[in-house]
Amino acid sequence: MNKYLERIVNGIFKENPTFIIMLGMCPTLATTTSAMNGLGMGLSTLAVLMFSNLVISALRKVIPERMRLPGEIVVVASLVTIVQLLIQAYVPSIYEALGIYIPLIVVNCIILGRAESYALFNGPLLSFCDGLGMGLGFTFALVIIGSVRELIGSGSIFNFQIIPEAYHISIFVLAPGAFLVLAMLTAIQNKLRLPSATNGDAVQSEFVCSGNCMGCFSDCKTEAAKPIAKTAAAASAAVKPEVAKEELKVDHKEKEETV
Amino acid sequence: MKDLLLIAIKYSLVSNVVLSQFLGICPFLGVSKKTESSKGMGGAVIFVIVIASVITHGIYVTFLAASGPLCQALGLKDGLEYLNTIVFILVIAALVQFVEMFLKKNIPSLYESLGVYLPLITTNCAVLGVALNNVSYGYNLAESFVYGLGISVGFALALLLMAGIRENIIAGNDRIPHSFQGSPIVLVTACLMAIAFFGFGGLI
Numbered sequence: 245m246n247k248y249l250e251r252i253v254n255g256i257f258k259e260n261p262t263f264i265i266m267l268g269m270c271p272t273l274a275t276t277t278s279a280m281n282g283l284g285m286g287l288s289t290l291a292v293l294m295f296s297n298l299v300i301s302a303l304r305k306v307i308p309e310r311m312r313l314p315g316e317i318v319v320v321a322s323l324v325t326i327v328q329l330l331i332q333a334y335v336p337s338i339y340e341a342l343g344i345y346i347p348l349i350v351v352n353c354i355i356l357g358r359a360e361s362y363a364l365f366n367g368p369l370l371s372f373c374d375g376l377g378m379g380l381g382f383t384f385a386l387v388i389i390g391s392v393r394e395l396i397g398s399g400s401i402f403n404f405q406i407i408p409e410a411y412h413i414s415i416f417v418l419a420p421g422a423f424l425v426l427a428m429l430t431a432i433q434n435k436l437r438l439p440s441a442t443n444g445d446a447v448q449s450e451f452v453c454s455g456n457c458m459g460c461f462s463d464c465k466t467e468a469a470k471p472i473a474k475t476a477a478a479a480s481a482a483v484k485p486e487v488a489k490e491e492l493k494v495d496h497k498e499k500e501e502t503v
Numbered sequence: 504m505k506d507l508l509l510i511a512i513k514y515s516l517v518s519n520v521v522l523s524q525f526l527g528i529c530p531f532l533g534v535s536k537k538t539e540s541s542k543g544m545g546g547a548v549i550f551v552i553v554i555a556s557v558i559t560h561g562i563y564v565t566f567l568a569a570s571g572p573l574c575q576a577l578g579l580k581d582g583l584e585y586l587n588t589i590v591f592i593l594v595i596a597a598l599v600q601f602v603e604m605f606l607k608k609n610i611p612s613l614y615e616s617l618g619v620y621l622p623l624i625t626t627n628c629a630v631l632g633v634a635l636n637n638v639s640y641g642y643n644l645a646e647s648f649v650y651g652l653g654i655s656v657g658f659a660l661a662l663l664l665m666a667g668i669r670e671n672i673i674a675g676n677d678r679i680p681h682s683f684q685g686s687p688i689v690l691v692t693a694c695l696m697a698i699a700f701f702g703f704g705g706l707i
Contacts, residue, residue: 348526348632426690
């Protein structure tokens with residue numbers, strides 16, 4: 245298969261950031277109150293992810309090693325500001341609905357995760373396609389979760405009313421519903437043994453972090469001055485702080501038990 | 504005074520940062536395996552968020568706001584508010600590094616207990632969220648301080664509760680159905696905690 249197309253398909257199916265690698269849980273939980281909000285968040289992240297991968301990959305030989313992380317953060321934050329201003333100008337309804345979660349795309353682990361694990365090692369065009377694939381995978385996941393919550397919680401999909409009001413379970417559009425839907429999703433993945441970061445069968449990737457982003461945090465921060473380890477195991481063994489290491493060990497044990 | 508108390512109660516209990524605003528979900532799920540480590544993380548988050556809240560407020564008022572001295576001097580009528588996100592994230596990243604160095608050198612005992620968690624906080628969205636909300640809610644210095652304190656205490660509370668539940672009920676429990684072991688049961692617990700926190704809604 246064409247390697248550019250392969251990156252896009254990889255992001256949507258094989259390494260889907262939400263369903264399989266489980267990154268960026270905060271926006272996933274917070275903005276999926278309706279399919280439309282999920283779509284808005286997904287597309288904003290898609291735009292930032294594509295161009296941050298492109299720019300960081302293009303600058304990867306220019307940015308000195310010690311300034312890598314601050315440099316990446318500035319690139320991402322600038323792109324997020326551009327996207328934020330565009331949304332505010334052209335889609336004010338989405339801007340109102342997403343509110344603070346648009347500027348918070350800066351700290352979405354998918355973005356820095358892809359920059360660290362892919363854009364730093366590959367050419368600009370390939371990185372762009374990787375960002376496109378990952379962004380589409382994220383959008384796809386958010387729209388699905390948003391549709392489920394909107395359908396059960398307010399009986400509609402994309403504001404198109406399907407279920408009469410008497411049968412709405414409105415807790416699904418409130419905060420607890422987000423946790424419940426995600427719990428059901430991961431439970432189904434466990435049951436069917438689908439590849440996912442929650443059941444240990446996941447595609448080996450540097451940023452698989454079993455439902456939490458701690459792995460990425462410590463990698464991104466403490467590895468700043470060191471070469472990036474190629475595998476999750478090497479990365480965690482080499483650079484994670486003591487406690488994170490312990491946590492990870494326990495985690496692996498738990499995983500083995502579950503499997 | 505009454506306003507400040509209301510802010511503190513509202514953001515630590517009623518609209519809890521983790522359970523109703525979904526900021527800082529990652530550490531909430533990641534560091535809540537043991538009460539010991541959740542104590543350290545909670546302490547570090549309180550420490551960093553309170554400082555970051557006050558400092559970013561100061562920077563906003565001085566350099567970025569249209570009414571601030573910098574914009575007045577340069578004659579910028581619209582202010583530099585579009586730089587908020589970039590400036591805040593860089594300030595927070597630098598601040599965390601600085602706090603880490605300071606603690607390591609001057610208060611080693613505190614560094615022992617909080618040190619390993621500090622680098623993890625830079626990308627905790629709650630910190631940036633607090634800084635941005637201070638601006639959008641138009642808080643003054645005292646309100647920013649109390650808001651940061653309320654948010655971070657709420658975070659530490661949720662984290663500690665979750666760690667207690669996981670350590671005492673979830674860990675090694677055979678009665679959890681097979682498909683719910685691991686992260687699903689933790690998410691179900693978070694769901695029940697979020698419902699319980701709805702109960703605080705009547706407080707204000």
